[in-house]
Amino acid sequence: MGEIKQKSGDLLTELDNAYKLLRKTQEELIIKEKLSIAGGLAAGVAHELRNSLNIIGISVQYLHDKFNPGDERREFTEAIMNKVEKLNSVTTDLIHFARPQNPRFKKGNIHKILDRTISLVKFKCIVQKVSVVRAYAANLPLIEIDNELMEQVALNLIDNALWAMHEREKLIISTMIFPENYFIEIKFTDTGCGISRKDISRIFDPFFTLRENGTGLGLSIVHRIVEEHKGSIEVESKLKKGTTFKIRLPISQKE
Ligand SMILES: Nc1ncnc2c1ncn2[C@@H]1O[C@H](COP(=O)(O)OP(=O)(O)OP(=O)(O)O)[C@@H](O)[C@H]1O
Ligand SMILES: [Mg+2]
Structure with a gap:
Protein backbone atom coordinates (compact mmCIF):
# COMPACT_ATOMS: atom_id res chain seq x y z
CA MET A 1 0.00 0.00 0.00
CA PRO A 100 18.14 42.08 -36.78
CA GLN A 101 21.47 41.20 -38.24
CA ASN A 102 22.50 37.58 -37.94
CA PRO A 103 24.81 37.14 -34.99
CA ARG A 104 28.48 36.80 -35.84
CA PHE A 105 29.90 34.55 -33.18
CA LYS A 106 33.49 34.95 -32.06
CA LYS A 107 35.29 34.04 -28.88
CA GLY A 108 34.75 37.10 -26.70
CA ASN A 109 35.52 38.43 -23.25
CA ILE A 110 32.30 39.21 -21.37
CA HIS A 111 34.12 41.39 -18.81
CA LYS A 112 35.54 43.59 -21.57
CA ILE A 113 32.07 43.98 -23.08
CA LEU A 114 30.59 44.89 -19.68
CA ASP A 115 33.42 47.37 -18.99
CA ARG A 116 32.97 49.03 -22.36
CA THR A 117 29.22 49.34 -21.79
CA ILE A 118 29.70 50.73 -18.29
CA SER A 119 32.06 53.36 -19.70
CA LEU A 120 29.32 54.39 -22.15
CA VAL A 121 26.99 55.26 -19.26
CA LYS A 122 29.69 56.61 -16.94
CA PHE A 123 28.57 60.19 -17.32
CA LYS A 124 24.96 59.29 -16.55
CA CYS A 125 26.08 57.39 -13.44
CA ILE A 126 28.13 60.34 -12.21
CA VAL A 127 25.21 62.74 -12.66
CA GLN A 128 22.86 60.30 -10.89
CA LYS A 129 25.53 59.47 -8.27
CA VAL A 130 24.89 55.79 -8.86
CA SER A 131 27.76 53.44 -8.21
CA VAL A 132 28.29 50.44 -10.42
CA VAL A 133 29.84 47.55 -8.53
CA ARG A 134 31.60 44.90 -10.56
CA ALA A 135 31.66 41.45 -9.00
CA TYR A 136 33.43 39.57 -11.74
CA ALA A 137 34.39 35.90 -11.56
CA ALA A 138 38.17 35.49 -11.61
CA ASN A 139 38.17 32.49 -13.88
CA LEU A 140 35.57 33.39 -16.49
CA PRO A 141 36.48 31.76 -19.82
CA LEU A 142 36.10 33.38 -23.24
CA ILE A 143 32.75 32.48 -24.71
CA GLU A 144 31.30 32.41 -28.22
CA ILE A 145 29.26 35.57 -28.63
CA ASP A 146 28.48 38.42 -30.97
CA ASN A 147 30.27 41.29 -29.22
CA GLU A 148 28.11 44.05 -30.64
CA LEU A 149 24.83 42.32 -29.85
CA MET A 150 25.96 41.45 -26.35
CA GLU A 151 26.91 45.09 -25.79
CA GLN A 152 23.37 46.00 -26.78
CA VAL A 153 22.05 43.53 -24.18
CA ALA A 154 24.19 45.05 -21.43
CA LEU A 155 23.37 48.60 -22.46
CA ASN A 156 19.61 48.01 -22.40
CA LEU A 157 19.72 46.33 -18.99
CA ILE A 158 21.96 49.01 -17.46
CA ASP A 159 19.86 51.76 -19.00
CA ASN A 160 16.70 50.25 -17.50
CA ALA A 161 18.36 49.85 -14.09
CA LEU A 162 19.47 53.50 -14.07
CA TRP A 163 15.97 54.59 -14.95
CA ALA A 164 14.55 52.50 -12.09
CA MET A 165 16.90 53.92 -9.45
CA HIS A 166 17.05 57.12 -7.46
CA GLU A 167 20.23 59.02 -6.72
CA ARG A 168 22.98 57.32 -4.72
CA GLU A 169 21.72 53.81 -5.32
CA LYS A 170 23.73 50.84 -6.48
CA LEU A 171 23.90 48.61 -9.51
CA ILE A 172 25.75 45.32 -9.09
CA ILE A 173 26.95 43.49 -12.16
CA SER A 174 28.26 40.04 -11.40
CA THR A 175 29.47 37.10 -13.41
CA MET A 176 30.00 33.46 -12.57
CA ILE A 177 30.88 30.19 -14.20
CA PHE A 178 28.94 27.02 -13.58
CA PRO A 179 30.90 24.09 -12.18
CA GLU A 180 30.33 21.90 -15.20
CA ASN A 181 31.72 24.79 -17.30
CA TYR A 182 29.12 24.77 -20.03
CA PHE A 183 27.42 28.00 -19.04
CA ILE A 184 28.25 31.37 -17.64
CA GLU A 185 25.88 33.68 -15.81
CA ILE A 186 25.68 37.47 -15.81
CA LYS A 187 23.51 39.21 -13.22
CA PHE A 188 22.37 42.83 -13.18
CA THR A 189 20.97 43.69 -9.75
CA ASP A 190 19.54 47.13 -9.05
CA THR A 191 18.03 48.68 -5.94
CA GLY A 192 15.37 50.48 -7.96
CA CYS A 193 11.60 50.73 -8.02
CA GLY A 194 11.00 47.07 -8.83
CA ILE A 195 8.31 45.63 -11.09
CA SER A 196 4.79 44.72 -9.95
CA ARG A 197 3.42 41.17 -10.32
CA LYS A 198 0.93 42.48 -12.84
CA ASP A 199 3.60 44.01 -15.07
CA ILE A 200 6.34 41.42 -14.81
CA SER A 201 4.77 39.08 -17.36
CA ARG A 202 4.62 41.92 -19.89
CA ILE A 203 8.05 43.49 -19.70
CA PHE A 204 9.42 41.42 -22.61
CA ASP A 205 6.46 42.35 -24.82
CA PRO A 206 7.36 44.74 -27.60
CA PHE A 207 6.11 48.28 -26.88
CA PHE A 208 5.35 47.62 -23.21
CA THR A 209 6.73 50.58 -21.33
CA LEU A 210 6.16 52.48 -18.11
CA ARG A 211 8.77 55.07 -19.03
CA GLU A 212 7.72 58.51 -20.11
CA ASN A 213 9.91 58.47 -23.20
CA GLY A 214 10.27 54.72 -23.53
CA THR A 215 9.73 52.78 -26.72
CA GLY A 216 9.28 49.50 -24.91
CA LEU A 217 11.57 47.66 -27.30
CA GLY A 218 14.70 47.34 -25.14
CA LEU A 219 13.84 44.11 -23.35
CA SER A 220 12.30 42.42 -26.37
CA ILE A 221 15.56 43.06 -28.24
CA VAL A 222 17.49 41.71 -25.23
CA HIS A 223 15.25 38.63 -25.13
CA ARG A 224 15.80 37.89 -28.79
CA ILE A 225 19.58 38.38 -28.70
CA VAL A 226 19.91 36.06 -25.70
CA GLU A 227 17.79 33.49 -27.47
CA GLU A 228 19.94 33.75 -30.60
CA HIS A 229 22.88 32.90 -28.36
CA LYS A 230 21.01 29.79 -27.12
CA GLY A 231 20.92 31.38 -23.70
CA SER A 232 18.17 32.21 -21.24
CA ILE A 233 17.04 35.27 -19.32
CA GLU A 234 15.15 35.42 -16.05
CA VAL A 235 13.91 38.27 -13.93
CA GLU A 236 13.25 38.53 -10.21
CA SER A 237 11.81 41.66 -8.73
CA LYS A 238 10.38 43.09 -5.56
CA LEU A 239 8.40 46.29 -5.64
CA LYS A 240 10.32 49.21 -4.09
CA LYS A 241 13.26 46.89 -3.38
CA GLY A 242 14.83 46.19 -6.73
CA THR A 243 15.24 43.92 -9.70
CA THR A 244 17.67 41.28 -10.89
CA PHE A 245 18.05 40.19 -14.49
CA LYS A 246 19.90 36.91 -14.82
CA ILE A 247 21.34 35.85 -18.15
CA ARG A 248 22.86 32.44 -18.84
CA LEU A 249 24.95 31.90 -21.95
CA PRO A 250 26.55 28.73 -23.27
CA ILE A 251 30.32 28.85 -23.62
CA SER A 252 30.19 27.26 -27.04
CA GLN A 253 27.53 27.63 -29.73
CA LYS A 254 28.06 24.05 -30.90
CA GLU A 255 25.40 21.60 -29.73
N1 LIG B 1 15.43 47.23 -13.88
C1 LIG B 1 14.14 47.56 -13.96
N2 LIG B 1 13.46 48.00 -12.87
C2 LIG B 1 12.15 48.32 -12.93
N3 LIG B 1 11.41 48.24 -14.06
C3 LIG B 1 12.01 47.80 -15.18
C4 LIG B 1 13.40 47.44 -15.20
N4 LIG B 1 13.71 47.03 -16.45
C5 LIG B 1 12.58 47.14 -17.17
N5 LIG B 1 11.56 47.61 -16.43
C6 LIG B 1 10.17 47.84 -16.87
O1 LIG B 1 9.97 47.19 -18.11
C7 LIG B 1 9.54 48.13 -19.10
C8 LIG B 1 10.04 47.68 -20.46
O2 LIG B 1 11.44 47.82 -20.56
P1 LIG B 1 12.09 48.00 -22.00
O3 LIG B 1 13.56 48.13 -21.82
O4 LIG B 1 11.60 46.92 -22.89
O5 LIG B 1 11.46 49.33 -22.55
P2 LIG B 1 11.71 50.83 -22.06
O6 LIG B 1 12.95 50.90 -21.21
O7 LIG B 1 10.46 51.32 -21.46
O8 LIG B 1 11.97 51.58 -23.45
P3 LIG B 1 13.27 51.43 -24.40
O9 LIG B 1 12.74 50.90 -25.69
O10 LIG B 1 13.79 52.80 -24.48
O11 LIG B 1 14.21 50.45 -23.75
C9 LIG B 1 10.08 49.46 -18.62
O12 LIG B 1 9.34 50.53 -19.14
C10 LIG B 1 9.93 49.33 -17.10
O13 LIG B 1 8.61 49.59 -16.74
MG1 LIG C 1 14.74 49.95 -21.84
Whole structure:
Protein backbone atom coordinates (compact mmCIF):
# COMPACT_ATOMS: atom_id res chain seq x y z
CA MET A 1 0.00 0.00 0.00
CA GLY A 2 2.75 2.38 1.04
CA GLU A 3 4.64 1.56 -2.14
CA ILE A 4 1.63 2.37 -4.31
CA LYS A 5 1.19 5.66 -2.50
CA GLN A 6 4.86 6.47 -3.01
CA LYS A 7 4.67 5.54 -6.74
CA SER A 8 1.56 7.59 -7.38
CA GLY A 9 3.16 10.48 -5.50
CA ASP A 10 6.22 10.24 -7.75
CA LEU A 11 4.02 10.09 -10.84
CA LEU A 12 2.10 13.15 -9.73
CA THR A 13 5.32 15.09 -9.19
CA GLU A 14 6.54 14.00 -12.63
CA LEU A 15 3.24 15.04 -14.18
CA ASP A 16 3.40 18.35 -12.40
CA ASN A 17 6.94 18.97 -13.65
CA ALA A 18 5.92 18.05 -17.21
CA TYR A 19 2.98 20.43 -16.95
CA LYS A 20 5.19 23.25 -15.72
CA LEU A 21 7.61 22.63 -18.60
CA LEU A 22 4.74 22.67 -21.07
CA ARG A 23 3.44 25.95 -19.64
CA LYS A 24 6.88 27.50 -19.88
CA THR A 25 7.34 26.36 -23.50
CA GLN A 26 3.90 27.67 -24.38
CA GLU A 27 4.65 31.03 -22.80
CA GLU A 28 7.91 31.20 -24.76
CA LEU A 29 6.08 30.41 -28.00
CA ILE A 30 3.58 33.18 -27.33
CA ILE A 31 6.42 35.67 -26.77
CA LYS A 32 8.08 34.55 -30.04
CA GLU A 33 4.84 34.92 -31.96
CA LYS A 34 4.23 38.40 -30.60
CA LEU A 35 7.79 39.39 -31.45
CA SER A 36 7.50 38.26 -35.04
CA ILE A 37 4.17 40.06 -35.59
CA ALA A 38 5.47 43.24 -34.04
CA GLY A 39 8.71 42.86 -36.04
CA GLY A 40 6.84 42.91 -39.34
CA LEU A 41 4.81 45.95 -38.31
CA ALA A 42 7.86 47.76 -37.04
CA ALA A 43 9.72 47.25 -40.33
CA GLY A 44 6.98 48.94 -42.32
CA VAL A 45 6.55 51.84 -39.92
CA ALA A 46 10.29 52.34 -39.59
CA HIS A 47 10.80 52.68 -43.33
CA GLU A 48 8.07 55.25 -43.72
CA LEU A 49 9.36 57.18 -40.74
CA ARG A 50 12.95 57.21 -41.88
CA ASN A 51 12.13 58.53 -45.34
CA SER A 52 9.92 61.30 -43.98
CA LEU A 53 12.40 62.20 -41.26
CA ASN A 54 15.14 62.54 -43.82
CA ILE A 55 13.16 65.09 -45.79
CA ILE A 56 12.10 67.00 -42.66
CA GLY A 57 15.67 66.98 -41.37
CA ILE A 58 17.20 68.30 -44.60
CA SER A 59 14.53 71.00 -45.00
CA VAL A 60 14.83 72.26 -41.43
CA GLN A 61 18.62 72.27 -41.63
CA TYR A 62 18.30 74.42 -44.78
CA LEU A 63 16.00 76.89 -43.01
CA HIS A 64 18.20 76.91 -39.91
CA ASP A 65 21.23 77.98 -41.94
CA LYS A 66 19.24 80.89 -43.41
CA PHE A 67 18.63 82.48 -39.98
CA ASN A 68 21.34 84.45 -38.24
CA PRO A 69 22.47 83.54 -34.72
CA GLY A 70 20.19 85.35 -32.23
CA ASP A 71 17.19 85.12 -34.53
CA GLU A 72 14.44 83.40 -32.48
CA ARG A 73 13.37 81.43 -35.52
CA ARG A 74 16.73 79.73 -35.30
CA GLU A 75 15.71 78.39 -31.86
CA PHE A 76 12.55 76.91 -33.34
CA THR A 77 14.45 75.19 -36.10
CA GLU A 78 16.93 73.91 -33.53
CA ALA A 79 14.09 72.46 -31.44
CA ILE A 80 12.69 70.72 -34.52
CA MET A 81 16.13 69.34 -35.39
CA ASN A 82 16.51 67.92 -31.87
CA LYS A 83 13.17 66.17 -32.09
CA VAL A 84 14.02 64.82 -35.54
CA GLU A 85 17.20 63.40 -34.06
CA LYS A 86 15.28 61.75 -31.22
CA LEU A 87 12.79 60.25 -33.68
CA ASN A 88 15.69 59.07 -35.82
CA SER A 89 17.16 57.20 -32.89
CA VAL A 90 13.80 55.58 -32.07
CA THR A 91 13.55 54.58 -35.73
CA THR A 92 17.01 53.04 -35.62
CA ASP A 93 15.80 51.03 -32.61
CA LEU A 94 12.79 49.89 -34.61
CA ILE A 95 14.87 48.91 -37.60
CA HIS A 96 17.25 46.97 -35.40
CA PHE A 97 14.30 45.27 -33.82
CA ALA A 98 12.56 44.48 -37.08
CA ARG A 99 15.53 43.40 -39.14
CA PRO A 100 18.14 42.08 -36.78
CA GLN A 101 21.47 41.20 -38.24
CA ASN A 102 22.50 37.58 -37.94
CA PRO A 103 24.81 37.14 -34.99
CA ARG A 104 28.48 36.80 -35.84
CA PHE A 105 29.90 34.55 -33.18
CA LYS A 106 33.49 34.95 -32.06
CA LYS A 107 35.29 34.04 -28.88
CA GLY A 108 34.75 37.10 -26.70
CA ASN A 109 35.52 38.43 -23.25
CA ILE A 110 32.30 39.21 -21.37
CA HIS A 111 34.12 41.39 -18.81
CA LYS A 112 35.54 43.59 -21.57
CA ILE A 113 32.07 43.98 -23.08
CA LEU A 114 30.59 44.89 -19.68
CA ASP A 115 33.42 47.37 -18.99
CA ARG A 116 32.97 49.03 -22.36
CA THR A 117 29.22 49.34 -21.79
CA ILE A 118 29.70 50.73 -18.29
CA SER A 119 32.06 53.36 -19.70
CA LEU A 120 29.32 54.39 -22.15
CA VAL A 121 26.99 55.26 -19.26
CA LYS A 122 29.69 56.61 -16.94
CA PHE A 123 28.57 60.19 -17.32
CA LYS A 124 24.96 59.29 -16.55
CA CYS A 125 26.08 57.39 -13.44
CA ILE A 126 28.13 60.34 -12.21
CA VAL A 127 25.21 62.74 -12.66
CA GLN A 128 22.86 60.30 -10.89
CA LYS A 129 25.53 59.47 -8.27
CA VAL A 130 24.89 55.79 -8.86
CA SER A 131 27.76 53.44 -8.21
CA VAL A 132 28.29 50.44 -10.42
CA VAL A 133 29.84 47.55 -8.53
CA ARG A 134 31.60 44.90 -10.56
CA ALA A 135 31.66 41.45 -9.00
CA TYR A 136 33.43 39.57 -11.74
CA ALA A 137 34.39 35.90 -11.56
CA ALA A 138 38.17 35.49 -11.61
CA ASN A 139 38.17 32.49 -13.88
CA LEU A 140 35.57 33.39 -16.49
CA PRO A 141 36.48 31.76 -19.82
CA LEU A 142 36.10 33.38 -23.24
CA ILE A 143 32.75 32.48 -24.71
CA GLU A 144 31.30 32.41 -28.22
CA ILE A 145 29.26 35.57 -28.63
CA ASP A 146 28.48 38.42 -30.97
CA ASN A 147 30.27 41.29 -29.22
CA GLU A 148 28.11 44.05 -30.64
CA LEU A 149 24.83 42.32 -29.85
CA MET A 150 25.96 41.45 -26.35
CA GLU A 151 26.91 45.09 -25.79
CA GLN A 152 23.37 46.00 -26.78
CA VAL A 153 22.05 43.53 -24.18
CA ALA A 154 24.19 45.05 -21.43
CA LEU A 155 23.37 48.60 -22.46
CA ASN A 156 19.61 48.01 -22.40
CA LEU A 157 19.72 46.33 -18.99
CA ILE A 158 21.96 49.01 -17.46
CA ASP A 159 19.86 51.76 -19.00
CA ASN A 160 16.70 50.25 -17.50
CA ALA A 161 18.36 49.85 -14.09
CA LEU A 162 19.47 53.50 -14.07
CA TRP A 163 15.97 54.59 -14.95
CA ALA A 164 14.55 52.50 -12.09
CA MET A 165 16.90 53.92 -9.45
CA HIS A 166 17.05 57.12 -7.46
CA GLU A 167 20.23 59.02 -6.72
CA ARG A 168 22.98 57.32 -4.72
CA GLU A 169 21.72 53.81 -5.32
CA LYS A 170 23.73 50.84 -6.48
CA LEU A 171 23.90 48.61 -9.51
CA ILE A 172 25.75 45.32 -9.09
CA ILE A 173 26.95 43.49 -12.16
CA SER A 174 28.26 40.04 -11.40
CA THR A 175 29.47 37.10 -13.41
CA MET A 176 30.00 33.46 -12.57
CA ILE A 177 30.88 30.19 -14.20
CA PHE A 178 28.94 27.02 -13.58
CA PRO A 179 30.90 24.09 -12.18
CA GLU A 180 30.33 21.90 -15.20
CA ASN A 181 31.72 24.79 -17.30
CA TYR A 182 29.12 24.77 -20.03
CA PHE A 183 27.42 28.00 -19.04
CA ILE A 184 28.25 31.37 -17.64
CA GLU A 185 25.88 33.68 -15.81
CA ILE A 186 25.68 37.47 -15.81
CA LYS A 187 23.51 39.21 -13.22
CA PHE A 188 22.37 42.83 -13.18
CA THR A 189 20.97 43.69 -9.75
CA ASP A 190 19.54 47.13 -9.05
CA THR A 191 18.03 48.68 -5.94
CA GLY A 192 15.37 50.48 -7.96
CA CYS A 193 11.60 50.73 -8.02
CA GLY A 194 11.00 47.07 -8.83
CA ILE A 195 8.31 45.63 -11.09
CA SER A 196 4.79 44.72 -9.95
CA ARG A 197 3.42 41.17 -10.32
CA LYS A 198 0.93 42.48 -12.84
CA ASP A 199 3.60 44.01 -15.07
CA ILE A 200 6.34 41.42 -14.81
CA SER A 201 4.77 39.08 -17.36
CA ARG A 202 4.62 41.92 -19.89
CA ILE A 203 8.05 43.49 -19.70
CA PHE A 204 9.42 41.42 -22.61
CA ASP A 205 6.46 42.35 -24.82
CA PRO A 206 7.36 44.74 -27.60
CA PHE A 207 6.11 48.28 -26.88
CA PHE A 208 5.35 47.62 -23.21
CA THR A 209 6.73 50.58 -21.33
CA LEU A 210 6.16 52.48 -18.11
CA ARG A 211 8.77 55.07 -19.03
CA GLU A 212 7.72 58.51 -20.11
CA ASN A 213 9.91 58.47 -23.20
CA GLY A 214 10.27 54.72 -23.53
CA THR A 215 9.73 52.78 -26.72
CA GLY A 216 9.28 49.50 -24.91
CA LEU A 217 11.57 47.66 -27.30
CA GLY A 218 14.70 47.34 -25.14
CA LEU A 219 13.84 44.11 -23.35
CA SER A 220 12.30 42.42 -26.37
CA ILE A 221 15.56 43.06 -28.24
CA VAL A 222 17.49 41.71 -25.23
CA HIS A 223 15.25 38.63 -25.13
CA ARG A 224 15.80 37.89 -28.79
CA ILE A 225 19.58 38.38 -28.70
CA VAL A 226 19.91 36.06 -25.70
CA GLU A 227 17.79 33.49 -27.47
CA GLU A 228 19.94 33.75 -30.60
CA HIS A 229 22.88 32.90 -28.36
CA LYS A 230 21.01 29.79 -27.12
CA GLY A 231 20.92 31.38 -23.70
CA SER A 232 18.17 32.21 -21.24
CA ILE A 233 17.04 35.27 -19.32
CA GLU A 234 15.15 35.42 -16.05
CA VAL A 235 13.91 38.27 -13.93
CA GLU A 236 13.25 38.53 -10.21
CA SER A 237 11.81 41.66 -8.73
CA LYS A 238 10.38 43.09 -5.56
CA LEU A 239 8.40 46.29 -5.64
CA LYS A 240 10.32 49.21 -4.09
CA LYS A 241 13.26 46.89 -3.38
CA GLY A 242 14.83 46.19 -6.73
CA THR A 243 15.24 43.92 -9.70
CA THR A 244 17.67 41.28 -10.89
CA PHE A 245 18.05 40.19 -14.49
CA LYS A 246 19.90 36.91 -14.82
CA ILE A 247 21.34 35.85 -18.15
CA ARG A 248 22.86 32.44 -18.84
CA LEU A 249 24.95 31.90 -21.95
CA PRO A 250 26.55 28.73 -23.27
CA ILE A 251 30.32 28.85 -23.62
CA SER A 252 30.19 27.26 -27.04
CA GLN A 253 27.53 27.63 -29.73
CA LYS A 254 28.06 24.05 -30.90
CA GLU A 255 25.40 21.60 -29.73
N1 LIG B 1 15.43 47.23 -13.88
C1 LIG B 1 14.14 47.56 -13.96
N2 LIG B 1 13.46 48.00 -12.87
C2 LIG B 1 12.15 48.32 -12.93
N3 LIG B 1 11.41 48.24 -14.06
C3 LIG B 1 12.01 47.80 -15.18
C4 LIG B 1 13.40 47.44 -15.20
N4 LIG B 1 13.71 47.03 -16.45
C5 LIG B 1 12.58 47.14 -17.17
N5 LIG B 1 11.56 47.61 -16.43
C6 LIG B 1 10.17 47.84 -16.87
O1 LIG B 1 9.97 47.19 -18.11
C7 LIG B 1 9.54 48.13 -19.10
C8 LIG B 1 10.04 47.68 -20.46
O2 LIG B 1 11.44 47.82 -20.56
P1 LIG B 1 12.09 48.00 -22.00
O3 LIG B 1 13.56 48.13 -21.82
O4 LIG B 1 11.60 46.92 -22.89
O5 LIG B 1 11.46 49.33 -22.55
P2 LIG B 1 11.71 50.83 -22.06
O6 LIG B 1 12.95 50.90 -21.21
O7 LIG B 1 10.46 51.32 -21.46
O8 LIG B 1 11.97 51.58 -23.45
P3 LIG B 1 13.27 51.43 -24.40
O9 LIG B 1 12.74 50.90 -25.69
O10 LIG B 1 13.79 52.80 -24.48
O11 LIG B 1 14.21 50.45 -23.75
C9 LIG B 1 10.08 49.46 -18.62
O12 LIG B 1 9.34 50.53 -19.14
C10 LIG B 1 9.93 49.33 -17.10
O13 LIG B 1 8.61 49.59 -16.74
MG1 LIG C 1 14.74 49.95 -21.84
